[in-house]
Structures are given as C-alpha cells and as structure tokens.
Amino acid sequence: MKTKIMTLCVNGRDHRFEAPVNRTLLQALRDDLKLTETKYGCGTGECGGCTVLMDGKESICSCLTLAVEAEGRHITTVGGMTRDGELHPIQIAFIEEGAIQCGYCTPGMIMKTASILANNPHPSEDEIREGLEGNICRCTGYEKIVLAVQRASQMLDNSQIQKSGGMGQ
Amino acid sequence: MSSRVLPQFDLLTPQSIPEAVAMLSQHQGQVSVLAGGTDMLLWNYIRKVKPTYLLRLSGLDELDYLNYIPGEGLIIGAKVKIVQLLEHPDVAEKFPALYQAASTFATPQIRNMATVMGNVLRGSPAGDCSCAILALGGQVVLQGPQGERLVGIDDFWVAYGVTERKNDELAVELRIPEPTSTTRSAFIRMTRVHEDLAKINVAVCLEMKQNTCQRARIAMGCVGPILVRLKQTEKLLEGQQITGELLEQLAASAQEEIAPIDDQRSTEEYRRQVAGVILRRVIEKAVGTH
C-alpha cells in the first residue's frame, strides 16, 4: 500500500505522520493523530459529524476530504476552540441553552456554528437554520441549537465590544 | 459491503495542465480526476469507478478562476467551488438560474468543497448547477493531447454518468454565454426535505420582448437518464405571449416530453404530475410574475 509522509496543521500545531495515501482527513485525525473529537456518523457527507474548519472560516466534511488535500491548510476541530482551558462563547452557548443531548453531533455543530458566525456575525433565524443544514441532530429538533447559535452571536458581539473598549469608541 | 475505508489508489499531482493531460494519456482509463471529492470519495462511487490513480488538481491553481467578462459571459475554471458562485455579484445578477441552483445546492459544507465542473462531469440527471447550465447554454472546454476542444452543453451528457470527455482529456473550463438585458432565467427544484438531491428540477432561460418570449431554453432534471431540454415545449413558448393559458399548454407539453422513473426520491407518476407545475412556476419566477 502506498504511503506518504504528511503534515497536517491541526489547531495550530503541525503533526507529521506517515499514512496510506487513501486516508481521509477524518481517518487521519481520528486514527493517526488520535484526535477523536471529530466524529464519523455516515461517511457520505450528510450528517456533518465530521465537520472541521479550514483556514478558520470554511466548514468542510473531513470524511470526503483526502488527508493529503488538507496539507498546508489550517484545520480547526472542536478541540481547538478552547483556549487555555477557557471555553469559546459558542461552547458556552451550546451548554447553557441545552443544545447538547447525546453530544455526538456537537463537535460538528460547534464547528458549523463557528463557520456561520465567521461569515455572518449577525445571522437571522432563517440564515442560522440554512447554515445548520448539513449537520444532523436526532435529539433536539434543532430548536435549542438555533437558540445557542443566536446566543453565541450575541456573546461574540459583546466580547468584541469589550475588546474594542465598549460601545462608546 | 459498505465501508469506511477508501479502496487503494495512487495519487498523481500534476503541476501544470499539459502535465495533467500527459498523465491522463499515459494511464488512459485508469485515472479519475479528484476535485472537490464530494462525489469521487463517496465509498460506493469510488468502489464502482475503481481508479488506479486519482489525479489531484491541487497543483493547478491556474484552474481556480471565476470571471465575468462583459460581452462574452461567465468563465468558470475547473476548480471553482459552488460557494464561489454565491460570492460573485455578477452571477446573482446576470445568471440568476445558476445562482439559485447554487444557493440550494446540497449543504454549506458540500458547497465549500464541490466544484461546478464536478457537478457537470458527474453526469447525474439530478445535478442542480448542471440543470441551470443546460438552460443557460454554454460550453465545456476540454484539454487533450491534441489541444483544446469545446463541447456544447447540449451534447455533453451522453448517458447516465457518461460525458463527452475522453479519458485523456482534462475538463478545464465552463463557458456560459453573456445574457442580454432582456434575458430572464430561473431555477426551481423539489426535494423531500430541504437538504436533499432533487426529485425533479427545472431551469429556464428566456429571451423576452415585453411579455413575449422570443427564444427559450428549458432544462429539466430527474426525468430521464440525463438532464434534458424540453425542445417541443420550448417551441410552444417561442414567439408567444406568456399567458395563463399558454402556461397550461406548456405544462401539458412538459408532461408529454419527459420520461421519468420510480426511485427512492419519488415516483414516475408524481414527477409527471408536478413537471408542469414547476415549469409554470419557474417561468413565472424568471419573468417576475411569481
């Protein structure tokens, strides 16, 4: 079997490893790098459990991406959302709104939310629901996930305001 | 047997278009081109295709361009992703059918990954962007060992999953002609739930003079093994004022002209029943009476 030495930059850290060329990014993350937070749910790009961010903004399905194709890109998984043990506002919003039940879709949902808000910091409810398409949740009926995205948007807004020194500036 | 592991293949990573074409010639019939991967890397698709090599486009950044050239039209490089259509202001304004197809295409993730060319090359009768492109008309630019050749979109799909592209050719560009100020286009699809492959889709591109349609292209999907143009229905429409009565005639004609089948997403009967309805609606949407 043909193998290749690959370097993947995940959550700001470079990982060098050798793997067969047919590795998907999802397999590479889970099996080679032991970063199991990204989930297999269908393998056909439908459920979104494997969603990761490329270059901070773009959500993709890691199950339909070859690992080699992700070389040179900045990959963010939900493991990269926490900074120094402090939760990202999106994570806090998901926890507090009750948007997490079984939690299996959560890593993908949070990465999708990060992508929605990176591209559109103030989405309408319709835009949120459109944006969440491609991430299946069987537990919540999406209601509380939508609320969590709305809340995360507000929280991020507030933290931006704080960082820029408040409304007055 | 379903699988989580891709079958074995080797990678080809050309750094130029001539190199890519040379590789395709050298390994004729053993190479599949990998662009967005959203079709190619599906376990059941790649196991059917069984490529010995996957030719990556990652080294060919020269194929990543989306340009609107006034007087010529829209030029879509082979690496352009669906999402790029949504981000380009001229697509929304001048090619509404394509924009509308792109905006409901699959999911945000897939739109970020899948290429427009990949949708055309897949040769599926359900392809949304393909449906819009068939209505808008245009050409596929193929690079082969003998140079460049252009195939009209009307002739590009041969059978389910089969296109005019030869094994040693690389599809490099899509060209969609410049609309006039009186060109109107629109796209509609029907699905089981919002995120789904189309159970039926339709796109029209109409040359209008006031309320009279002078020239029409009507493309419909999921009503045959490949996307089809409804040429008889187009003839009924051309030269006519768009009236409620005409729309009813067109609807009836569309039902006659298609050959749908039963599948997981819908039935032959239903597709026939709604073909006329969505044709009427897409015309109304295009001319702005909807």
Next chain:
Amino acid sequence: MSEKTYVGKNVPKLDAREKACGQAVYAADLQLPGMLYGKIVRCWDHAHARVLKLDLSDAAKVPGVVKVLAPKDVTQKNYNTGVLDLMVPEEMGQLLGDIEDQRIFTDHVRHQGDAICGIIAESEEIAEIAAGKVKVLYEPLPVYLSAEESARPDAFQFDERKPGNRAFQLPEQMFPGNAYGWGDVDVEMAKADLVVEETFYLPKVKQCQMEPHAYVAHYDQTGRLNCWTSTQMPKCVQPKLARLFELPISRVNLISTTIGGGFGGRLGMVFEPETCAMALAVPGRPVKVQSTREEDWIASESRHPGKYWIKLGVKKDGTPVAVDAHFTSNAGAYFSHSSGVPFTTGGWLTGMYKYGAIRYKGDTYYTNQAPSGAFRGYGNPQTNFALEQIVDRACTELNIDPVEWRKKWHKGVGDDGWCIGVPYSSCALDECLERGAEAIGWKEKRARYANQSGSKRRGVGVGVMTHTSGAMPMLLEHTTCTVKMNEDASVVITLSCSDLGQGSHTVLKQIAADTLGMPMDEIHILVNMDAAGFDIGSHASRTTYVGGGAVIKACEDVKRQLIERAAIRLGVPEEDLEIKDRQVFAKHDRDKRLSVMEICHTGVYNFTNPENGETNGVPGQITGYASHFPGHNSPPFGACFAEVEVDIETGEVKVIELVIAHDIGRAINPMAVEGQLQGGAHQALGMTLTEETCYTEAGLCRNNSFTDYKMLGPTDMPKMTTILVEQPDPIAPFGMKSVGEAGPVNPVGATANAISHALGIMFTEAPITPERILQALSEQKVA
C-alpha cells in the same frame, strides 16, 4: 410544591462541557493497547438465502489478519437481542412465546445484513480487505416482505416453533379471545349511530441515532470478558452475554461508554454478541467493532411497521360505544420484541379514551426485513396515527369539535391506565388541551381554514396521548442506588442507570442534591457496573421516575443515619431532629446542632481516646442504599397541536407550528423536558411526513443512508412552543412524570389531523408524502 434548590431549575447537563469540548468518549473513540479490529462480514446481496459454502481461506491469508471466524468457531447457543426474558418470570415468557432464534454467525440468512462470519485484523483497513475476500455461495430462498406474504400457507417456515410464521399473538391464556380490552364489543358496536373504520399503514422507521453502533471487547488476563458498549441496558446485557458465552456474571464486565443517542436502538443487545465472540477468540487483545452507517441500518432493529385496522362506533353525541382494533405488525427476520410491541400498542389504545367496550388484537409475523424492535414510544406512535385520525373522522362526521370531544372522553384519575387494573393517579390533559388550544389559536384557525381556495391550504389538528413512567406492573421495575458520604461530606452516588443524552444523570443529581440538602457540585455520580447494583435499564421512560425514586430512597437512608448519629451525640430523640443547610438541628433548640461534615468526618476518622476508651463520634462511613421497586407508573398525558400548509399543486406539506403541551407532573429540569419534547417532535414529524425504510422486491434495503432516507432538517422544522403543565402526581417522587418516550407520539396524530383538516382527506398511509397527497387529490377530483 415545596421550594427546592435544584429541582425545577434549568441545570445544564453534567456532561455538556466535555461534549462541547469533544472530550466525551464514545466507543469508537477508544484506543486500547494492542487493540485489534473486527469486521462482521454480512450478507449484502440476499434477504433470504442459505449459505451453501463459506470459504475463508483467502481472507485468512491477507497479511495482518489475526483470525477468521466461521459460524462453527463461535458459541453455538442461540440468543434474542431483546431483554423480555429478564423482565418477566420465565412462565410468562413461555406464555408469551418468547424464543431465542438468533445466531452470532449464521448459515441461514434471514435478512440483508445478517452476519455470516468475522474477521479480526491488525487494522480496520486490513479487516475490510480480508472481508472482501470471503467467498460465500448462497442458495436464494423466497423473500417475504409483509405479514400477508409470509402468512400464506405455502410460505417458507422461518421457525418450526412458530407455525404460519406468526411470531406472536396475544396469548389466549392471558388474553381471552386473544384480545385485550373490556366489554362485549359486538353488542356495544351495534348500538352505535356512526361506525368509522379504516386500515392504516405504519412505516418502518429507523432510530437514526447519530453514533453508529460500535463496541470494544477484551477477554483479559484474569479471564474476564470486558465489553465497552453504549447499551441502554448494561445490567441486562451483562447477564445475557454471560448466558450466551456460558460465563458466570462475575466474569462479564460491561463498561458504559458515552451514548450517542439511543431512542430504543440500544435496548438489549445489538452487536455485542459478535464483538465479544471475536474477543473470546483472541484472548488478551481488545477488539474494536465499528459499524458503518449502512451496516447499522440493515442489521439493527427499527420501529415495527404494519397494518392497523381500527373501527370506532359512536353515538350521535359522540359517546364512543366501542372500538375494535387489530395491529398486524412486521417482526422482520427475528423474534426480538415480537411480544412487547404488539401488546403495548394495544395498551396505549385502551388507555386513552373511555370506550364502552374495546377489543384489541395484536400479532406479528416474520418477514425478511431487518428485525423490528424498540423505538422510543414502543407502539405508541403507531397507535396515535390510527386512533387520533379515526377519532377526528368521527368528530368531522358528527360535527363535533375534536378538542371538545377529547376533553370529554379521555380517561383520567381513577380510570384504568394502559394496564387494566392500574388506575391513573393523575391527569392534567384538560389543562394541556386548553392551554395548547389557546396557544395555537385553535377555534379561530379551525373556523378560518374551513373554507379555503388557492393553491396553499392551511389546516390545524390536535393529537393527544398517554404513556407511562416505567413499565410496572407488566415488567420488572427495579433500580438500586448507593449513596456514599465521604469524610468531607461530599457525596458519591453509584448507580447503573444509563444516560442516553436526555440528561438522566443530571436530573438524578438534582434530585439527590435536593433530597440531601447538599450542593450539586459536591455530589458525584459514578456509573460503574462492578460497583453499582441492578438497574433494568433506560427504557419505558423510567429513568427519572424509577431511578429518581431509588436515589431519593438511598438519600433518605443517609439522612436517617445522620439523624441517628446526631441523636446519640446531641442526646436528642431522633424525631426531634431535622437536617437543614448541612446541619442536623434539634427542631426546638436550634443551638443543639451538629454539622453533617462532622458526623461524616468522625465516622471515618474515628479515634479512640486511649485514656477513657471513648471515641470522637459514631464510627463508620455512612452509606445509604436503596433497592427500589416503584409502586406505580404515573402515566403522563399530552396534547399536541399542529398547523400545516399544503401546496395542493405539488402535495408538499410545510409544518408551520407545533404547540406541545405536556402533563409532566413536575419538571425536574424544564430545559431538559423541552428538549425531549422538541427532539421527539422531530422524530414524530419524520414518521408522519418523510421517513420510511424501503426494500426492493428482492428484500434489499433501498435507503440505508442519510442520502436516501430523509429526516427533517433545521429549515424543515416548524416553530415549536412547549408548554409544561405541572400538576404534581400524588404518588410520584416529587410529583414527576415521564417525558422521553412521549416526545415522538402525539405530534404524529396532530400533524396527520392538520393535513386532513387542510384538505378534507384522511391519509391512512404514513409517511404522508407529497406523492400520496397528490394522488389522493387527483382521486378526489375524479370523484
């Protein structure tokens, strides 16, 4: 309702933080030293066939393959994935006709996806390559996809113990006339002014939990079989595996992994037998078996599909004089839950309204579909589709408001519940109906939508339901709980209740904190099967109700011991002491007090004064314990209202709004209750509108993936309003009643009724697809 610190509050789930960080460990995430990968080789090309020849030689030669397992290489014992054998006495199991008819690897393929053999390899990829080299020669057998087909006299007989391929019918000895109900239906039906009768078709719906089934098993150096599993029922799967592999229970250890959704899909055993059989073949090395989505689909159980005939007789004033009903369900390839669902389906029917007489018959037949089993609601969504629609038809014909009819005729306190002889202890359905009707604008919309034109037609519909909180008295209801007080008065609660994601552990901790009067963050919940006692498992909407009851009792046991010790130390009679703010007080002399911390601390660090032989407190670490058998099942009720818009040119349905009013008794965690109702509604709408597992004529699944089987997405879901009606149940702990299984029930009837309100057509087949609607509309036009 007394004031509580935690009960009634929206406490975030205990595991939400680790899940939000991606650190919750699901079975597929496990990486153990020396781990091997198992692949279950399944039959993909036939739904019914005999294996004439199985050749594993090429597969065994693939480098990296450790072992290949043919049917003869594993235990020859049969099993049943279901757990009824543990829930009822053996004699009753015999009466019900429960049988063990599954093999780990089989030479008789009874459905697509049946397991043929196993491969154990150094990597998943190698296992898959080897699986591709397994050669099987099949002799195809006739394929049966419906009860009608397999019941034919000349049909292939699936099991000699089940003549005519009837896996089950209500047994005569328990149900005279093979029927459940009361009264003389024929006599009462004859008194009816109006008889409405219909046969409904219920689809085969899949749980679609997001985590595909995955396991790790390890036959370790001590001779113990360890199995990491996301089962809903660890304490049932443990003895079932022990029996299957002929090991004492002490040598089977279950380790519960985070459960990525259950919904009944992890009730009993799923692929634990195959995984453990592989582990036993390679002692000392763990084996991981991870199914693909497609495998999960074709090889694990689903909701029971079938035909539901129902006949309702009513007087002119609406009095329901009689109901006659018969649910013929499709068991699929194996017995599994064949006796459970056909019974409960009737239970939900009999429990709902005050019929003059009712006769329900339920039976189930083998077919070559994937086995049917448990799915949230356990027969109730099926009943809801049929019953709520037939009631509405009668109301329409008699021009009676469906809400008023339901208010008048639903059962309530003192009436028999789903189990005849166990009366309802509480019922807040009237309030649910009233508040729900007001929230959706029932009267105004019913009137407004009565006469519509145009291509978009609106409708509103109502559906009610009743369910249960635990399965007492039909099934064993037993949960144990141990509460250990640490020396600093912090608490460890040990139990074996599963949390499927609904938040059971959080809710149990809220209950414990309020019972003990301790802060939640000083309580730890330990779920360890070696340490914990019995729990029948997370099913039948029981964990908060029964598990909560066990937690309360065990905490009360701790409090009793604290008071007992304080009484000795303070010299105050026990009855004069109370616990508040982590102090034991004399009720009449607040200065006489002892902190809980001191009692706990001195119990552990109990020193004897060498001079006088006295100790510094009562010795012994305090542990509370309960082995709880609930005395009731406090059924919840609920009313759901749906508004829909139907495009009559395309048959497309858009659900505009759902109002779900639920009789929760008391909401321990309102946010979690809402989550159950909203998530349940998603599953209910799917069953009503889009979801069905379909087969080709050859019995091969046509839609075993999320590409081909469609659930509603975030943009398809309607606006949802949840109303929690809190009228505490007098019997239930804290007055609480269940919600989990109730979720997917009555949005089914409400939505179906809303569609028929919009169109004036009742749809007897679910899912109500645009295809079916358009066909019905064109038939209506012709008529």
